[in-house]
Amino acid sequence: MGLFKSQKPRRFSHQYIYVDERKEKLDKIEEQAKRDLGMIPPKEFSPEDIRGKFIEGTKHLKRRKESNRKPLAFGTILMAIIVLLYILRYLVTGEWKF
Structure with missing residues (x-):
């Protein structure tokens, strides 16, 4: 019976064609070196940044924030x-008695 045994679709797999992994790695090393030397301020993690992204992604939360x-x-x-x-x-x- 084909009703209970359906095939699953192929998963999406996107591989970049024009990517220079060496250049990205060198950029990352250069940025880290600049941060260590103090030329660039250190990267800081902020939970508000993440929370803001979720609000921007949904219409009803964005409307509630604006109101x-x-x-x-x-x-x-x-x-209640x-x-x-x-x-x-x-x-x-x-009875109304408590």
Whole structure:
């Protein structure tokens, strides 16, 4: 039966044709030497850089950031759940007493 045993498509494999690996390696060594000598400031890792890339990649996060609207606070959500549970209790038992 061909229904349960379908072939998987070939994986995409892109290999560069015009790449000078030696030049890239030399550029990397040169940059590292300049950083060691203090000619270029050291590379710093910043989590904000990564976080910004995710926001730029999605439309809804970008819109939320532009509107400066914050998501609901934990306390607000907790109070809403408690009120809904209280209403559910009233619907089940028919009493407003706690």
